Amino acid sequence: MRDFQLPGRSPLYVSNAICATSHPVAAKVAIDTLEAGGNAVDAAIAGAVLLGLGEPAMTGIGGDMFALVKPAGSETVIGMNASGRAPKGVSAEALRARGWSAMDPEDANSVVVPGAVRGFERLAADHGKLGLDRLLAPTIRYAEEGLRVVPRAAFDWGRGEPRMRGAMRRHYLNGDKALKEGDLFRHPGQAEVLRRIAKDGAKAFYEGEVAEDMVSSLQALGAAHALEDFAACEAVYVDPISGGYRGAELVELPPNGHGATAILMAQILGQFDLTALDPLGADRAHLEIEAAKLAYAARDQAIADPDYMTMRIEDFIAPKLAKEMAGRIDRTRAMDWPTDPIGHPHKDTIYITVVDRDRMAVSLIYSVYHDFGSCLASEKFGINFNNRAAGFNLTPGHPNEIAGGKRPLHTIIPGMLKQDGRVVMPFGVMGGAYQPHGHVRLISNILDYGMDVQAAQDAPRLFRQDGVVGIERGYAREVWTALEAMGHRTGPREVAIGGSQAIWIDHERGLLIGGTDPRKDGMAHGY
Template sequence: MPRDFHLPGRSTAYAENGMCATSHPLASGIAVDVLKRGGNAVDAAIAAAVTLGLCEPQMTGIGGDCFAIVKPAGEDRLIGLNASGRAPKAMTAQTVRAQGFESIPVRSALAVTVPGAIAGFAQLSADHGRWSLADTLAPAIAYAEAGVPVAPRVALDWARSTEGLSGAARDFYLIGGAAPRAGDMFRAPGQAEVLRRIAKDGAKGFYEGEVAEDMVASLRALGGLHEAEDFASASADYVEPVSADYRGVELVELPPNGHGVTALLMAKLLEGFDIAALDPFGAQRAHLEAEAARIAYDARNRFVADADHMPDGLEPMLGDAKIAALAALIDPDRAMPDVRAATGAVHKDTIYITVVDRDRMAVSLIYSIFHDFGSGLASSKFGINFQNRGAGFTLEAGHPNELAPGKRPLHTIIPAMLRRGGRVAMPFGVMGGQYQPTGHVRILTNMVDFGMDPQEAIDGPRSFHEDGALMLENGYGEAAATALRDMGHDVRRREGALGGAQAIEIDHERGVLIGGSDPRKDGVALGY
């Protein structure tokens, strides 16, 4: 679809040699600079990701986790990396239940799993990067020392998140006791020192020695059960991506403990409907997507966990017979009143980066601390903000995702790629906590069923069934909202925009890269 240049909007970015798309212009600039100076897509992605922990500290940071899919240069093989952290070895569900909790308190040390991102960055750099880790981290170290000006969307999110901060985190992440305004400088000299140690000693500079001691002592003082060995044993694991076909286009995700399989199930459920015949932003499409999401997320909640604790693998979600039975539950004209009862008979805050270099190495990387500022806690010396991924566990006895020592929780952050004819066509990802699988499928169907380019597919209005209601962005008109209510949905207008996204389409025939970056964030797609 040609863009109407009379209206406000954002053009799709085109470049030949290399491209990145991130949620912040400083990070995009760093990534392109790395590519121009001879680094590859892995070097650029790591440099930009670590910088985003300073540009968007409410979204991500070195106290968080990451996942990545990498396409090496000259190949169509895909490499998956799971750099999500594990629960402390002294942490059990019984321990938490004995404290009177029915779920893990999100703003507590009990929710803090061991940060996995640094182990992942170090692994990717060593195995697939062209630069040393020291060279890759240099831009982020400089920004941590000098500071970064706070961007408008970041300032908005920061102001909404201050109540979740406590203790040392308030000292490190507030300025004069308040959230910074757009244009204020945010500095993190403690993190600069941590990054210098990682640059010198690799992952050991983070998981051992004084930095690890600071994290362990701070967490234990806050009621955590963390020990030095939990950090010293941290590692990232290579995993085999999983995929599903949607009308001849392959959607590639990572396996559990992430919930990319939720997107695969959604895509297969929707494949049985003539989506292309519908208004792309009308009520009927939003209804079908919501029903598919309700079914897929219910399956996720039942089955997805640390892969070592899923004895039946992906069959309960992606078996052909199971998909057919679940798809039959969707009424094109009426919302299910109780999705869990219907399906029972059959069986949050993040940054995303994509980079493609001149050799067509492609990286799809996502990096997060979960809720706004994660647990809201930070280490007392270096100011490392701790994620709260442990809140992804359940305390339900016997559940596959029940909290257990050394176990990885159900994880919401998921990188993705599209393949056509066996060739990688587009690394992409969607930020926004639980929304991410739905966001992946929305972009997929925008492009496959409606022929949108990456920027159009990202720009379009979004809807999402959450907290028992169908939330609509303002891009949906009142006619669509009324029609959805008539179908039985509890329709509400969402206060905040739904997530954000980045994508880079690889046009193999013309030899160009086509990038899109979400206007819901501050970022941009840049190339050279």
């Protein structure tokens, strides 16, 4: 039990159904959807689409989506990959000829065909009850009437405004200035697009006037996108992968996401007795940092679009590899490691999890990648373009080298945890490259230290990026000193590391326990 004399938040305990996400209105929309007869899939989609309006720095219909779904009456988890592909006309050779040595996250060539809308349609048709038209209705209304800006969204607006260009400034600013907390954000262009999708399905997004707006806008900015690229977009079901940790099973999606990195890192840490260490001490932090170095370096060598990978994913998540890597860790000294995670640990993702009265569970993540994605938008409708192609590299022959029709390595990963064959926790951790580390940190806080789902998210975080271990203020100064003595370079975090949500399913007590990250403005809501 937390100390009620200190600031903090308690977990939510309910019996019937629950949602946890990063914006309070999105949580309400999800619960309203359940009370209107929808199931967890319906609620997750309705809430997620609203998040594109409430947190446009993080996500929007110009982005990608991944989901894990546990149907009612089953413990078999279904995976959904709704990530888009690079346009057929793009080539690494052409970009290198322009002088590029790496992808430019603010160039129109960093935009992949957005896959989220196709994924929402397929999930709603196959596993929902209400139909996509009813699920989009709340966001259509808020996009027309306006949604008040919450503090965290305002913070991100201020950071993103200097990077916005062209139509993005017209559709996402207020008189060419970032919106502030309490301002009313309207997006009539998005309302119109969603209205067309509600009437005619995803084809209204991937074909016709909306697609033409996106393609012409991208082409005018020098990108290679064509109408055929949008028409060919699809969302596909995939088989989840999993690995063991402390007697539990961590369930992730296979590549092109990097959930396998979380499994590898968890299995590396599984070789050590973390329960004997202070959860906020330097020794645990050191082991985490070293395990992450190894797992992320392996990721950067191997993980890509599965059609291009040269290493079998079964070998990547095999306990044998984790044990061998754990043997390289010195408990007292930081190792030199030349490869850092790609990209940046941005806060540019939303996550929503829902469990309904029938115990259908959904873990859904939806993103435009960097803050406001590419900071570019379509001219007429103001669809915010992702910059997911920044997840590619330009190394000749690398599995993740950009190519037409290829999916990039993706940082967003939904998760689930199983115990004794049953799903006990759908969860997700936002924060770009941090996410695999965050998955492991969250489940370790619960399984190794007995924290509840709220305390596990409240606990301070650290993450090594660009050779420096960024440390949140919740750590004691002695931890910084001890890590420096071990050979780590440390520094303060400019912003908090990511965000998260989780729901614990207590099957024996018929209880749902929800928690949501204080680094965002969201909530757990249920009944």
